[in-house]
Amino acid sequence: MRTDVSKINETTPYEDLTEGLIMHAGGTAKEFKTGEWRTNTPVFYAEKCKQCLLCAPVCPDGCIPVKDGRRADFDYDHCKGCGICVKACPFGALAMVEGVEPIKEEGV
Amino acid sequence: MSVKDRMSGNEAVAYAIKQVNPDVMPAFPITPSTEIPQLVSNYIANNEMDTEFIPVESEHSSMSATIGAEAAGARSLTATSSCGLALMWEELLLAASNRMPCVLTLVNRTLSGPININCDHSDAMGARDTGWIQIFAESNQEAYDNFIQAYPIAEDKRVHLPVMICQDGFITSHAVQNIVLNEDEEVQDFVGEYHPEEFLLNDGNPIAIGPYSISSYAMEARKAQEMAMENSKEVIIEVARRYKEKFGRGFELFEEYKTEDADYIMVIMGSAAGTAKQAVDDLREKGMKVGVLKLRVFRPFPAEELAEALKNAKGIAIMERTESYNGHGGPLCSELRAALYEHKVYTEAVCYTYGLAGRDFTVEHVYDIFNEVNDIVVNGKEYKQHRYINLRTKEV
Amino acid sequence: MDFDKIEIRWHGRGGQGAKTAALLLADVCFKTGANVQGFPEYGPERMGAPITAFNRISKSEIRVHSNIYTPDLVVVVDESLLHSVDVTAGLKEEGAIIVNTPLSEEEIRPMLKGYKGRVYTVDARKISEEALGKYFPNSPMLAATVAVSKVMGKYEFIREMKASYEHKFAKKPEVIEGNMKALTMTFDALGV
Numbered sequence: 001m002r003t004d005v006s007k008i009n010e011t012t013p014y015e016d017l018t019e020g021l022i023m024h025a026g027g028t029a030k031e032f033k034t035g036e037w038r039t040n041t042p043v044f045y046a047e048k049c050k051q052c053l054l055c056a057p058v059c060p061d062g063c064i065p066v067k068d069g070r071r072a073d074f075d076y077d078h079c080k081g082c083g084i085c086v087k088a089c090p091f092g093a094l095a096m097v098e099g100v101e102p103i104k105e106e107g108v
Numbered sequence: 109m110s111v112k113d114r115m116s117g118n119e120a121v122a123y124a125i126k127q128v129n130p131d132v133m134p135a136f137p138i139t140p141s142t143e144i145p146q147l148v149s150n151y152i153a154n155n156e157m158d159t160e161f162i163p164v165e166s167e168h169s170s171m172s173a174t175i176g177a178e179a180a181g182a183r184s185l186t187a188t189s190s191c192g193l194a195l196m197w198e199e200l201l202l203a204a205s206n207r208m209p210c211v212l213t214l215v216n217r218t219l220s221g222p223i224n225i226n227c228d229h230s231d232a233m234g235a236r237d238t239g240w241i242q243i244f245a246e247s248n249q250e251a252y253d254n255f256i257q258a259y260p261i262a263e264d265k266r267v268h269l270p271v272m273i274c275q276d277g278f279i280t281s282h283a284v285q286n287i288v289l290n291e292d293e294e295v296q297d298f299v300g301e302y303h304p305e306e307f308l309l310n311d312g313n314p315i316a317i318g319p320y321s322i323s324s325y326a327m328e329a330r331k332a333q334e335m336a337m338e339n340s341k342e343v344i345i346e347v348a349r350r351y352k353e354k355f356g357r358g359f360e361l362f363e364e365y366k367t368e369d370a371d372y373i374m375v376i377m378g379s380a381a382g383t384a385k386q387a388v389d390d391l392r393e394k395g396m397k398v399g400v401l402k403l404r405v406f407r408p409f410p411a412e413e414l415a416e417a418l419k420n421a422k423g424i425a426i427m428e429r430t431e432s433y434n435g436h437g438g439p440l441c442s443e444l445r446a447a448l449y450e451h452k453v454y455t456e457a458v459c460y461t462y463g464l465a466g467r468d469f470t471v472e473h474v475y476d477i478f479n480e481v482n483d484i485v486v487n488g489k490e491y492k493q494h495r496y497i498n499l500r501t502k503e504v
Numbered sequence: 505m506d507f508d509k510i511e512i513r514w515h516g517r518g519g520q521g522a523k524t525a526a527l528l529l530a531d532v533c534f535k536t537g538a539n540v541q542g543f544p545e546y547g548p549e550r551m552g553a554p555i556t557a558f559n560r561i562s563k564s565e566i567r568v569h570s571n572i573y574t575p576d577l578v579v580v581v582d583e584s585l586l587h588s589v590d591v592t593a594g595l596k597e598e599g600a601i602i603v604n605t606p607l608s609e610e611e612i613r614p615m616l617k618g619y620k621g622r623v624y625t626v627d628a629r630k631i632s633e634e635a636l637g638k639y640f641p642n643s644p645m646l647a648a649t650v651a652v653s654k655v656m657g658k659y660e661f662i663r664e665m666k667a668s669y670e671h672k673f674a675k676k677p678e679v680i681e682g683n684m685k686a687l688t689m690t691f692d693a694l695g696v
Contacts, residue, residue, distance in 0.1 A: 020333070246567075278544075284541070466546075
């Protein structure tokens, strides 16, 4: 009896919830877009990045995708904008901007 | 084929555990239930069963490990008494709310204080609202029979709740008495193998147990859990009938002893029910129409069935083996009187407190209680609710 | 057993084996097909503290779970308890009391608060030391209890106890003979 998470929400009657609210499914946190919680947003300047990868492991939400030893731009669906990655970057390749949109500053 | 033997209540439950051979038993010793994990350990050491026994450092851990093992997919149980159960408090609620069909065999002992090791029901009654099914035994035989029924009730899809199998500390746990045991294969056939549909160690099918629940879900979860408790009533009855069919013994929600034509009925739980039945036989020889209703299942509380069973009695004595310190009597009294009122059974219902912390309860006490109820009903005698039986007092 | 039921109360001290003796009596009576009950009353769990144990042996099902207040038979495993415990409390006049003591019935009776029923004395120490070389009062007191209560015949008892000892002492068979000797010596000493 796998759980279809897309069918459970805050209007679901109690009879249709799972027993003990157990989720019979994996990786369901993906469906939950915590990016909406963001008030400040990190911005990635790829040209300044040396690919040292100090930022990726400090992200509490796993929002810095790494593939083949190189990081890509942020997963803004889930990034909560905590700013820890910005503090970890030694090369100024990351910066925080106000608001929910990752707007790059000209000339940086 | 059944086997006649003699055993103490603890031995009987340990023997039932051996026959059921669950997967995991974490336990911490506490009087008077210590013998149960001790005997199970012996069985394991002698290769008579292959349950994984986990010695832990407290009851908080034994219940945590029981829940963890059950969640992982193992049929699990633990044993405890008194303060051990109190230390499990948080986990008892989690076992039920996470819908874990695990089993706890409780040997009823009073809760402190004053500190005391003997029997009353304050431990089980303290846990009455933790979401566990609670089944009480009169004798070693019933403790044995009830344990064998525990997993079939708990694991039923309509239930998925933990079950507490209770027996009276020392009075039955340490008293050797005749018992009829079932054959191993018959027990295993009755209980069946455990194949949970979803469990943590199910590779490739991940699940999340015990997630944080915001307010828009938690109340619905509670209601669903409450419904499972209501549903468990029919499952308990079905399993009891199946047990009786196969092994020829046992009761459903309660036992009615000579209540059919009884003017006065004593409602009682545990070992004292046997004493009360003997007293009923003695009083009936003298022409008094009395009976005993022995409550087997306290959770779920069979309110409607009890009201139906008691509706023709002129007087009811409700026997409480715990103190609630609320100025209004204990849980059995309060809940039973509420049940009677709800179902418009307006019978004289007198509550008595007896047997606290091992205070003895004899056939003579039962005579006195029935005589007083008779006096109240026939002569309109004034009485006090929640009077203590066998208490030293200056009152006359 | 040619009566319906008997209720027995044991008085001993923690660690002396009165509880074990009560459980052994239940055990051996069970083998004759009787309904049995054997249980201790737990007070402070200390060596030497006075303890009480009980037996109900009956032809019909035993349902009562209270202690025994009007026993048919009282067994005193430790003579020194006569000074501190009211061992004859509630004891039926038509019943009996057995005391483990080197003293005679005439010497013991004055210590029993005017009890008028039958009084038996057993020198369990002498019997045990002679039969086993050590002081274990259980076997003589159990034999005395069976002899006086007549819950079963002597030969049936001896037969059942032999089987029971052979099982219990499978790893030290050298003590079986001594224990069996203690049982028969007790029957002989009581002359019942």
